[in-house]
Structures are given as C-alpha cells and as structure tokens.
Amino acid sequence: MRRALRWLMAVCVVVATSTAALAADLRPLVQALGSGGYSGTEKALAQLSEAGDPAAVPVIEALQAGDLYVRKADGTVVVARKAGDAFTLTDPLTRAALGDAPAAAVEKIRINNSLRRAISASLGALTLMSPDTGVRRSAADAVFKSRDAQALETLNAAIAKEQDKSVRAAMEQARAAILLTGEAASKMSDAEIQSATDTLAARGDRDALVLLNMVAGSGASDVTKRSAAAAVSTLEQKLAFWAALQNLWYGLSLGSVLLLAAIGLAVTFGVMGVINMAHGEMVMIGAYTTFLVQEFFRAHAPGLFDLSILVALPAAFIVSGGVGIIIERSVIRWLYGRPLETLLATWGLSLALQQAVRSIFGPTNREVGAPSWMSGAFELGGLTITYGRLWIVIFAFAVFGALLVALKRTWFGLSIRAVTQNRPMANAMGIRTARVDALTFGLGSGIAGLAGVALSQIDNVSPNLGQGYIIDSFMVVVFGGVGNLWGTLVGALTLGSINKFLEPYAGAVLGKILVLIFIILFIQRRPRGLFALKGRAVEA
Amino acid sequence: ADDTIKVGILHSLSGTMAISETTLKDVMLMLIDEQNKKGGLLGKKLEPVVVDPASNWPLFAEKARELISKDKVSAVFGCWTSVSRKSVLPVFEELNNILFYPVQYEGEESSRNVFYTGAAPNQQAIPAVDYLMQKEKVQRWVLAGTDYVYPRTTNKILEAYLKGKGVKPEDIMINYTPFGHSDWQSIVADIKKFGSAGKKTAVVSTINGDANVPFYKELGNQGVKAQDIPVVAFSVGEEELAGIDTKPLLGHLAAWNYFQSVETPANSDFIKAWKTYTKNDKRVTNDPMEAHYIGFNMWVKAVEAAGTTEPDKVIDAMVGVSVPNLTGGYSAMLPNHHITKPVLIGEVQENGQFDVVSKTSGLVPGDEWSDYLPDSKDLIADWRKPMSCGNFNVKTGKCGGKGS
Amino acid sequence: MLDVRSLDLHYGAAQALRSVSMKAEIGKVTCLVGRNGVGKSSLLRAIVGLKPVSGGSIGWDGADVTKMAPADRARRGIAYVPQGREIFPLLTVRENLLTGYAPLPRSQRSIPDEVFELFPVLKSMLDRRGGDLSGGQQQQLAIGRALVTRPRLLVLDEPTEGIQPSIIKDIGRAISYLRDKGTMAILLVEQYFDFARDLADDWVVMERGEVMLSGPRSGLDEQEVRKYLTV
Amino acid sequence: MSAESTLLYLDGVSVSFDGFKALNSLSLVMMPGEMRAIIGPNGAGKTTMMDVITGKTRPDTGTILFEGDTDLTRLREAAIANLGIGRKFQRPTVFEPHTVWDNLELALKAPRRPLKTLTYAISRDDRSRIEEILDITRLSALRNRQAGSLSHGQKQWLEIGMLLAQDPKLLLVDEPVAGMTDAETEQTAELLCSIAGKHSVIVVEHDMSFVRALGVKVTVLAEGSVLAEGSLDAVSANQQVIDTYLGR
C-alpha cells in the first residue's frame, strides 16, 4: 500500500515535469549535440535525456541512426538524409523541411561506443511510456542495461501503469537492477533488498548474474551482499546445467557442419572410391554460387534478399554438380580401377580450381550475407540458439535423409551401388555405367555445393574455403566407416561433440590434437571405422 | 638489362596467405607504375619482378635468393607472416640486400637489411589497450589470438603491460585457436560468460586473417554488441571486413596506423589511384598497403639521396628519411629500421569502413625491443655508424644482446 | 542368332583369339570347350562386350554389335554369367537380382518364378549380402541374376563350377528347359564334359585361341572333341 | 576320442554370422598321413571350416588342436601356417604382380622371418624343387609370365603348385579341380594321392568322379555339422545325402 502511494507520487512528478518542458527548451540542447566532439555530444545528450521530454526521442533516434548532421554554414544541427548525391535536410524537432544541401556542406555528428550506450539508455528512459508494447519492452531492457538511476522515477510510474505482464516483469527487473546497484541500495530495507534480488534471480540469465555478482562484490550492506551471493550460487548452478546443454548443442551444431562437409565426400569417396581431393573445391564453388546469387539479388531484387539462400541452394547444387559431371567425364572416368591415381588427378584439379576462382573472383573474401531468418539468436530455456546454426543443423539432417533415401530406396541408388562395386559386371547387366558414374559424381559434388551454401553462412567465402574442410571431411568419412552413410552421420556428430566437449577443458588447439589422437586410437580398435562392414563380402 | 632498376615483390599469390598478400603485390605494381610515370628513378625505369612463394616458408627463402642472385633486384618488398620474414632474413643478410616488411608484427627483431614499415607492438597493441582502459573503462580483458608467435608475443607484452597497470590475473583470459579456426560457438559463449562478472570487459583480438570472418559472424549471431563487450582487433582491416555483413558489428574496434576512411588529400588520391589501377570501384585499401606506400617512397628517396641502388649505400641513406604518410603526417625511418607512425583506433561502421574514434596526438616511434619483456627491455637497435647494432645492450654497453 | 566372324583379341601384345568364327542359334545350346587358357572366357567377354576386340565382327540378331557397349548388348537380350561369379558383394541377394532389371522396361520388372524354383536357397537368403554367400551359392545367384534380364542370348562361363551335384543336375534341366522354350540361344563354356555332352546341340572346340572344330553334335565325333581336352 | 596322436582335432566347433550358424558343433579328426574328402551342399560350411582351421575366422566355441596339443584358436594366421598347415583357396588367389616362378619361390618352404628373407639367396635344391613343381603343374612354359595374366584354370594349377612348394604337414584343398578338364581332374587326383601318406590332406570337392578317384574316406557336411562319414559308396547310398546333396 505504501509502495503504491509512492508510485502515485512519482507519476505526478513525471507528468508535471514533462508538461513543464517545452520544445523551445530543447532547442539549445539539440544544438549542443553538434559541438565539442564526442564528449560534447555526450554531455548534451545527458542533458537532453534529463529533460525527460519525449519530444527529444526522434532527435536521439536520428543521432543513433547517424542521420544527425551539422550544417557547416551556420552550425545548425539538422537531420540529413541522403538523396542522390545531396542531402535533404529537416529540422530535428519540428521536422520542418530545410531544403537540400550538398554533401560537403554538412558534417555528420559522429558517435562512438560510449555514446551508443548513452543513447540506448536515454532512449530507454524516454520511451518507457510509449504506447507501443514492443518499444516499452526494449526500453525496459535498455534501462536494465544502463541502470540509470535517473530513470527510476519514470520507471516507477511506468510500472504502475503497465498492463502487459511480461513488460512489467522486465520493468521490475530494471528497477531492481537500479535499486541494487545504485546508491538507493544503502537506504533499502532488508525485505526490499531480498525482493529485488529475487526479482533478478527470477530473471535467471547471465545478465542477472552480472548484476548479482556486482552486488555481491560491491560496497553494499552485508545483508544485500549475502542475499545476492545466495542468489548467485543458485543461479550459477542453474546456468551450469544449461551450459552443459549448450555445449551439447554446440557439439550437434559442429557435428552438422562436419556432416554437411563430409556427406558429399561420402558419395564420391565412400561410395565411388574416388580419393577426391577436389571435394573441398566443390564446396567452395557452392559458396561462390551463393555469392553470385546474392549479388544478383542485391542488384536486381534487394527486397527479396531473404529468399536468396533458397535460390542459392538449387543453383549451387546444379553448378557444383555440373562441374562434378564435367570432371567425371573428362578425368575420373579414365581412372576407375586405379583409385590411388584419382588422388593425383583430383589434387591437380583442386589446385587449378582454386586458382581459377582466385583469378575470377580475386583472392579476398567475398561477402555472403545472412537472410534475416538466419540472423540472430533466440533463447530456449537457458540455451542461446542462433538461427543460422539451427537451420544448418536442420539442413544437414535433411540432406542426409534425402541422400539415404536416394541411395537405399531408388533404382538410381541401386545402380550406383552396383556400378561402384563391380563396374564391368554392372555394365554387362545392362546398367549404363558411364551415365551412372557421371551422375553419381555429380550427385556427390552437388551435395558438396549444398554444403557450400551452408558454410558460406559461417565461414570465409574465399578460394581457400575448401581446404579448411577437406581433411576433416576425410576424417569423418573414414572414422565412420567408408561406404556407410550412417557411419558418416554418427562419425560427424561424434567428432563434433568430442571436439566441443574437449574445447572448454583443453582449449581449441589441444582439443583438436586430442580429437586426432582419438581417431588414431579408435581406428586401432576398429580398423574399418565405426560402422565397419564385416564378413566375407568385404574381406576378399 | 642495366637500363632498368629491378624491384622484387615477394608476396604469396597462392596458398593460405594469398588472401592477404595478393593485394600487396598489386599495390607495389601500382606504386612502381606511378613512379615510372614520374620518370622512374635515377633516370632509369623501375622493373617489378613478381614471384610467388606460395605461402610456403622455405619457398620464401628460395625465392628471395632467386630475386637477389638471379634477378639482381635492388630491393624486395614482401612477406606478411613473421615466419616468412624469419625464413628470408638470413638470405637478405647473407646476400646483403634490402627487404621492406609492411605488416604489424611482434617486434623483437632488428636487422640491418630489413626495414619494418608495419607496426611494432607499441604502435598498435599498447595504444589500443590504453584507449579501452581510458575511454571504455575496461577492467577485464580477453586476449584471444591465433596460436602462433605474433599473438603469443603480443599477448605476453599486453599481459605484462596490463598487470603493470594493476589488472588482476583473474581479470585476464587468454585463449588461443588454431589457424583457420571456424567454429567459434563455444569461445564466443565463453567470452560472454567471462564478460558477465560485472566488470566492463573487452576482447583484444590477435586472431589471424582467415579465422576472423567466422569469428565476427558468430559474434554477430550471438549478439555480442560493441556497446557491451567491444572487440579490438589488430589483424582486421578493410579487406577482412569486405567479406562480412558489418551491420551487427557496429562499433567493434580495430587499431591500425591507417584507415581508408581517413580524410586527407593524400589518402583520397591514393584511394582514387588504387581504384583506377585495379579497375574496381569496390576495392578497399588497408594498413599494410600504406606501409608499402611509405616504404616504397622512403626507398625512392633514399636511392635518390645515395645516387645509387647499391644496398649498402641505400641502407645508410634510409635512416632519417621522412616521407608523407596517408594520414596527414610524415613518417620517418628510425635508426632501428622501424618507422614513426600515428596510431588510430577505428570503430566498424555499417559500410565496412572504420570511423576513427581516436588518434594519437603525435607520431609513435616503433619500438623493436619491447620494454615489457625482461630480456629485451635493455636492448636497442641503432644501425647508424659507428654503433651499427641491432641488439645493443644499454646496460652492458655491448652489442650482442645480454652477452655473458 | 549370334554370329561371330574372324575375331581377333589381344591382351597387350599377346594374342588370345585368332580369327575365331562361330555361331549360336536360338533354341539351341552351343557348347564351347577347350583346355585351360585356350581363350574361351576371352571369347565370351568379347561377345558380351567386356573386352574390346582388335579385329573381326560380332553379329547378334542381324545387327553388328562389335562396337556396342556391354549395357547396350544387355538391352538387346544378351546376359552373361561370368567365370568367377562376379556378384555384387555388398548388395543383398535381392538387390543382386534386381540389377537384372536394368535392361527391362518397367512393365517387365519382376523376378521370374523359375529363378527361385531353380535355386530355392536364394529365396531363403534374400537379405544376406551377396559377398557373404558360399561359393556355390554365389554361382547360383549369378545364374539367377542373368535370368532376371529375360535374355535371348544366355552366355554361361562354367556355370557348374563349385556347385553341388544335385543343383548341377537342376541347372542342366533348367538349361534344357530354357532351350526348349525356343526363345533363347545359349552359349555354354563347360569343362565338365558329361554335363556339356548331355546339353550340347552344337560344339565349338578351341585350342590356343583358335577354333579347331565346330558343328552340330550329330556331325561330330565325341572322341574327336575329347581329344582336344586331354593333356 | 582323445586328441593325442591326431594331426587335427576339431571338437564342437561352432561359428555363426549375425545369428546364422555356419558351423554347428562340428567335430572332425584327421590322423597323420590321412587324406579325407569333404563333400556337402553349397553353404554347408566347408570353406568356413577351413577358415576356422587356418585362423581366418575365430570359432565361437569349440576346440581345434593340431598335432594333439597346439590350440589353433589362439594363433594368428601366419603362426598356424608355420605349424605346417597349407591352404588352397576356393577362388584361386595368387600373387598377380609376380611371375609364376616368384610365386613358387615365395611359397617354397624356407625361413619366414623378415631378416632371413632379406638375406635369402636361392639354393640349387630350391631351384630344382621349383622346376619340379613347374613340371608337375605344367606351367614350365609360363614360368616368367605374370600370374595375373593367367587364365582361371592356370591359376588353379599355380595355386596347387604353391601349396606343394610350401610342403605343409596338412593340406587344405578347396575345390581344386573346379574349371579343370576331365583329364586334368584325373591328374590332380593322382597328384593328391601321391602326396598323401607323407602329408595329410583335406579335399573339398563337388566333382564326384574326382572324389571317387581319390578313393578315400568321405565326410559329408550339411548345415554346419557332419551328416555322414564313410566310403564314397556308403555315403552315396545315404538317403539324406542324396536328398540334400547328390540329387537324383
């Protein structure tokens, strides 16, 4: 009851100040944004948000977006938007048009990281009352981050008014953060402290832990510290549990990348027996195809950019597969029955393909963007899952499943297996081995191309792209057992998980060494890989 | 023939380093081309001799030898990785020729035959850390690097420096990854975790070229914002950023001695010339290119002063030569064969360029022997006569390291 | 009708067939015999297309198939049971049989009952890998697989090798049954003389890469044939 | 029966592959100098039995003793071979890149340790022994031919020759006359008879005239165990043998 009263009072104060402030008062503050370099801007910004006038919001947003300029002629701060070679100027507060100006006549008000932080904080404080739920939510988050004590009053008012449950929770967390870390903490009662720590602990994430840690280590009262420390330890336990799950996810995700990289090789090498050193280059070609497709979208349909990956998938399959077919028809087909020589020829091809790409696209990285649905991350319980990785995991399994069906359940798959096991006899049975060979190699290469699309999302698109994956791919295929697709799947996931399991303890380098040693030892126990084919059929 | 002066270009055009070094070959060709348009040098045309050491270190030595003894070049511009420099160093000393080395490196070296136009640790790493400490109030540090000598040494120096500034050991996390590391999920998560101890945290990255793209992509995806945990990199320039969507990386930092975005007349001329020369409007410029620009101009000036391309004379003439750099000042060759440079800190912008947020007020002289390593703090290099020593010990007053 | 005319065949520099001519007619079993290494298998390989010839021609069904790929010959009804079985080791028995579908139009793709009637053991082992079968079982599989293609020229290279006596008899009966259907020419290489004699309508006898004798059983003296088989 | 004084003693040997019993509690005894013919339907387990004896396949259960006291199930292939057990495979396997002569030279009884072979120089005796075998197998003219270029039957002969060169105490011969002409079959039978006595021989064959020519005790295997044993005439009269093997 008493608390409610206090909030009511706070609301009154806020309303009072905001009506008192007039746009005219803001003008000099806005003007001050444009002088004094970073520190000048920062000072002006502080005053602007202290003024607490929502009218400042568009100005600050313009500053954040990099649209706030100073007109050199008279030093006026304006909003400038690029229109062709020149800028269209408007007044930041009144939005009145101020005409056009050439680029040389205006100078951008530059912002740096600390300004960016200040901007988020003040925007947070100023938009807590926004009618838009989403804006309020991000405002609450911003205040939580900035822990700006000045926002406390507004925050209290906002909490009182808030209808949306989750936004309210966010605001309360922000409030707790301010209270616990600010000076207010010393004046709070134990119960209040306890409730604030509880609020934070209930948030249950790393940010909460940060705060609780701060409180626990700060100069606050013993009670505060103790209650924070208790919250920290429970939170840490919880987070440790999630961290273990998270690690599992990393293993799965790395495993999927390995799987994607290796699965094409499982066809060209595992099934066909071609020691395909150019496999990595097929992956690379897939990645460059993605780049080209995206260039096309950037140039001709920027609005549809999010679809570019979907177009890149078939394109990469066709391009890499086509290159694969050409390679098979011109080189590989002369080498069946001489598997070791395929190593020599495909090594030569791999050198030439790398150089070809280098000559065409240049030696440097090419930018492949992520569509919006593959960017960013979401939280699942205590897990952070990035969309890009999630899609790659799904995609890897989809490709695996499709290939499995194609090889095991279709006539084409049967022909492939017959041809690779005994080419002349398959031919004598009436299977057109030349065509099957070309299509099989094309299939393997096409799948490598698909992998290229996925890898372009997480790695360099450069002529060296393939080289980074070729060894891992061979390890996976061999570890799993040559000629066994399931082996490739389990092999990839196993190696991925082991790697991610070791990394936190041993570091990335030693972890990788240990994985290699593990492979060597494992092969001693199972000389034909994880899913070894057994029996007479293979021994002969 | 004798009517030309040959200049060797020793940069990898294939293999893992081609991604970085090819550009340097191109810029050298451009500089030589421009010089020839200006009438050449000593009345002769310059003739570039390009070879491909193919990212293979022994091949660097072989090619260096070939350039010097077979092609009879007057100077060589080349190398990127320290190991390639280490590999060719004895060759240059034996055959007494000149190498211009344009990349930031770990220091701890000064050869009479090498001119180091890239940054020494004190011209890049230390100022960057200072900036973060002062401007961003960073208290907790992640030193992340690729596992090789440059990051190891740089981190060693930084660690000593930070501890000297009162940073506690538990506030420093050091992480190494292999070359070409591409799965950064757990490391980025670790960084986030390390940064959640309630102290302002920053990452100092000495991650090598190739591994950066996946690193930054992961940073972006996991939402590590510069406002929360800034990353300052020493090996990420405009060229590396050209391969990434930089929107999520807004505000992350790099420390260099040059940025393409620096607005000076010299730089805009240089950028224009570069785009014209490569016939590509999208080509970017970067710090090692500027280093070659400076090095080449210094060499030209020294040759003109010496009136000959004879290495001994040119080496002597080099010290003290001062030429304009691209950021609006002059860089001078010091007696230790390193140069003076401004140190710039830039924040990544949405357009893949850097916005300079800090610039040292004056030029920083390159310090070959770090003051933060116990065994090198007493060493200096001075190649002027009569000292003419790369590792003079000021304590013992003797040339040759610590001696004993 | 199969019509082979003055075929030459080389392994590198060594000549394995010298101007070999022979015929095999539909509805008849043509038996090709000769000692080890005289070139019987080489001739069969040439007929099915697995070994290119250096001279002469092979006619089948009135067409010249000399230069045709093995798969195309299979599509023209030539099926081959090679010496040494050559089953697909990692395919299951069923899959091995299914490879016989390759030359068939979709409508005809089924495994004829006679395969399992002839070789019941295959039926019980459909899911075992071909390579795991015993030698004799593999031989049965190889014959069964050839029958799946509904051949009109069945080329058998020592089909009884390694097969138990009762099944040899079955195979003999099967061959005569197939012959008697009158839709198929059968070319049989066989060392097991009694078996061959019981089946042969025509003989072709080879020695050192050349055909020494040929003609219908009625026109040839059995002793004459045997002479070429003794040491 | 005790294992003493036997050359080879198999008792209760079972082998299964993924649940399929290839050998089902098989017992078999061979005396020194004895020759035995083994017949049985395709898939009866004859080859598997040889695999088990030579160490290629490990039995699931059962005892296999050589010369009464050497437990073969514990030894590796090479060690078993060095005890004096030689084998001819069902599919002829010879060293294709080597000449016929070298194949025989490698097979010839001589020390098998690496350092011994490194310094080995062929002796006059060895030479004449190889000549003799070339003669027996009628491969003299082909002595310098690469084994890979031999015809199927020629390889069969070469492999028999290699087995002779090895001079083992026990010969395991899997379908030696497959692909041979009737005349050659007779010769092979004679050849085997001539070496029996000094050596023990187990022959697997489906060619009944050959088995008859050997004139030795016959063991009929079916479904992994012994179905019948005795003279050829005796087992041929066995109705089960007729039903499962000989046919009508």
Add this chain to the structure above:
Amino acid sequence: MLLRFFLMGLDRKAGIVLTILAILAVAVPVMTLWVPADSPFHLSVFTVSLLGKYLCFALLALALDLVWGYCGILSLGHAAFFALGGYAMGMYLMRQIGPRGVYGNPVLPDFMVFLNWKELPWYWLGFDHFWFAALMVLVVPGALAFAFGWFAFRSRVTGVYLSIITQALTFALLLAFFRNDMGFGGNNGLTDFKDILGYDIQADTTRVTLFVATVAALALSYMIASGVIGSKLGKVLVALRDAESRVRFMGYDTESYKLFAWTLSACMAGVAGALYVPQVGIINPSEFAPASSIEAVIWVAVGGRGTLAGGILGAVLVNMGKSYFTGALPELWLFALGGLFVAVTLFLPKGLLGLGAQLKAKLPGRNKTSPLPNAKTADQKGA
C-alpha cells in the same frame, strides 16, 4: 653378405641412377667452386642449394615409394618423419648458434628467451653434439614410425584407414608444433642458423659439401631400397601389397614385414629432412602440413610408383617445375602444375618412368586398349 645384399639390388636401372648421382657429386662441386663465374659451365651456389633441396625431396619420395609402391601403404603423413628429422637437425643448428643469438643467451635459443623460458627443456639436451643429433635424426622418426606401425599393422589397419590416420598423425604433430609451449619455436620454427660442425652454413664450400652429402645419402638409400626390393623380402612386400591375407596363410608374419619397411622408410625420410634443413635454412611446423605429405605422394605418382627411380625423378621434376613456374608464371603456375598432374594420370598411368614400357606395349599389338578399367579388374575383382 652385406656386399651381396647391395649387389642384389644392382640392376641396369640402379646403375643408371647411381651413375647420374656420381656424376652430380663430382660435377657440381667442380662447376661451382672451380669453374670461373663467367664461364657458361659455372653453377651458382643458388642453383646448388636448389638442387640440394630437390634431392632431399627425392630422398623423401624414395622413402615413400618404398612403402607405397612396394607395400601398398599409402602414407599421407610421411612428411612428418621428414619434419622430425629436420627438427632434430634444426635443434642441433640452433644450439650451434650459442651466444650469437639476438639476446646473446648462450644456452637458450632466442624464441625461448623472449617467451620467458628459464632453462632449456630436457628434450633439448644433447643436441649440442652433432653425433647425438645425427642419431636422433634416425631414432626419432624411426621410433615414432615403429610405435605407430606396430599398433596400426597389428590392428590390421589398412588402405584408406591407414592413410587417413597417417594424415591425422601429421596433422596432430602440426598443431602440436605450432604451440609455442612445445618449445620448438612455434610457427616461426627454427631458423637463423649460423654454422654446422663449425663451418659457416652460408659459405659456398659448406653448401657444396651439404649437396654432396645429400647425393651420397640419396645414393646409399637408393642402394638400400633397391637391395631390399630385390631381395626375397621385397617380393614378400609386393605380394602382400595386393594379397596380404594370402601371404599370411603362407606363414609370413606380414606385420613385421610392413613394420620393417615402414620404419626403414621413416628413417630415410628423417635423413632427408635433416639434410634439407641446413640447405633451406628453416624448419617450421608447416612441413608437417598434410599437404606436404600429399605433395610427396604426388611426386611418386608423377615419376612412377613402384619403381624407386620414379620417385626421385618425380620429386626433382615437379619441384623444378614449381621453382620455375612460381618465378615465371607467378599467377598461373597452379594451372600449369595442376594440369601437369591431371595429364600425367590420364596419359602416363604408370608415371614418367612407365612411359618406356607403355610405348613398348603400344607398338606391336596395335590394338585399341580399353579406356575402361584394365582387364584385370574386370576379371579378378569381386568377393
């Protein structure tokens, strides 16, 4: 007996190889040191070092051919043994620098000084003696190969599985040697050598001597290898290459045969590495890179696998090509080299040395040979 062993391997081909090597060993020093520099017959020291490097690679190729060509062990990690031999020599050369390093520390190499090492790690002890280093050049690669082979062969790891774990081995070593903590100079490796056995490593006479030593090592290794191949042991190796289990059933303990050849080969590779390091002046972990091993395989394939001399020829030619093209066609040489590899596989299936045999086979029987697999696989493959 030893003599007989060497004589056994002396066929016509060996005669040619050894004669060429002997001529090199005599002519190169004469042409470098005594023929005046302006004479067309003068060889520059640069060329000598280059030739020396090629011959080191040739020795590596020879070692590889011994196991690949004759035992069918496709090692994708042979460069590991080469590099280990190189490191053993490099450590000796580092210790020879003594107080002449930049920090003037008489004991610690420079890289240890600036990474704050206080004392020499135990595994560096002894490397100040040449004899010890020379021994290690053989022992370290040999012991590693023996241990690795002992396990792998006993476990019957064969074919691609063996190839890939050799690759894993060299890759693991690569990463390990990258680590500065290992105490081998990390990525920068060992370099800036001053002298060897007291002679200035950059002096012309030293270089020529090193070259002659390389020729001698190559000749000796060739004689050993061809002696082994010519012996009955060699025949066993070839036999087990294609039909290992058959060899076992004949009573040969194939594991020890493979182990013998494998270890011998590793020792040869180690010697090659040891001779390589003083001639190129640096040893760094990139020698362990899987690509280095694959390149060595390529040399053998180009020259002709299973011929010994082919490996030598291939290594020299490919590397000469590489030296030449990287200078003459810096932007296109990969096309040239890649194309060469493809062309060799397509047109010279038996490598350069197989060319003669190939022509001979072509001439009399003017038959079209099948483009598809050689008849061999058509008939003799299968279960």
